Amino acid sequence: MLAGSSEQQLAANAQMRLQQPDLTDSQDRDYRLTEVTLLAAEQGRLAPMTSFSATPFWDELNLLSNRARLPSDLRQGPWSLLDQTLNELAARQLVSSDGRSAAVFVVSGPLPATESEEEGFFKIAVLDGRYAAFAFPSSTQSHRHFCASLTSLAEIESRAQLTLFKNQQVAPGLALGCVE
Numbered sequence: 001m002l003a004g005s006s007e008q009q010l011a012a013n014a015q016m017r018l019q020q021p022d023l024t025d026s027q028d029r030d031y032r033l034t035e036v037t038l039l040a041a042e043q044g045r046l047a048p049m050t051s052f053s054a055t056p057f058w059d060e061l062n063l064l065s066n067r068a069r070l071p072s073d074l075r076q077g078p079w080s081l082l083d084q085t086l087n088e089l090a091a092r093q094l095v096s097s098d099g100r101s102a103a104v105f106v107v108s109g110p111l112p113a114t115e116s117e118e119e120g121f122f123k124i125a126v127l128d129g130r131y132a133a134f135a136f137p138s139s140t141q142s143h144r145h146f147c148a149s150l151t152s153l154a155e156i157e158s159r160a161q162l163t164l165f166k167n168q169q170v171a172p173g174l175a176l177g178c179v180e
Contacts, residue, residue: 044068044069044070044074044075044079046068046070046108046109046121046123068110068121070121071138071139071140072142073139073140073141073142074121074136074138074140077140077141077142077143077144078136078140078142078144078145078146078148078149079121079123079146081145081146082123082134082146085146085176085177086104086106086176089104089125089127089176090103090104093127102127102128104125104127105125105127106123106124106125106126107123107124107126107164108121108122108123108124109121109122109160109162110122110160111135111156111159111160112159112160114159117135117159118138119137119138120135120136120137120138120140121135121136121138122134122135122136122151122156122159122160123136124153124156125174125176126165126168126174127174129168129169129170130170130171130172130174130175131153131165131171131172131173131174132150132172132173132176132178133150133151133152133155133156133172134146134149134150135149135151135155135156135159136149146176146178147176147177147178147179150178152172153165153172
């Protein structure tokens, strides 16, 4: 292979990975607030990897913004099934007359505990102005179907203390196989 060839450059780029230094014994350990340590068994993705397919920075984006401490039963059960359903929905979208296909937008994140609810995670999917919102308690069992966690956008906004889709008109009713 010639020096500077495109194959060599691609191989060099493929070997580049984001590395976090081991600062375990560092003097300022108590002051570092951004250090995140996740056990491999507890790592889950808030959004499916297919969501990052159009960016060359997918690896860093996945590591820095998409990893969460999702409980195994939730991650391997209803969360994964919902991701699969959303991927299938996105794959079924037909191209319109102007050559564009409708995008499925997904917002997900953590839900803090309240007096009546345990901590958990939410996922909201929007397609053509229709949404489906889900709130999963951390204790969700793997055999539970994602439709059992269907909720309202207002409930998620209240618990997460967020305002989502502020200037957009969205209504419930995104068909994901759940009966409201």
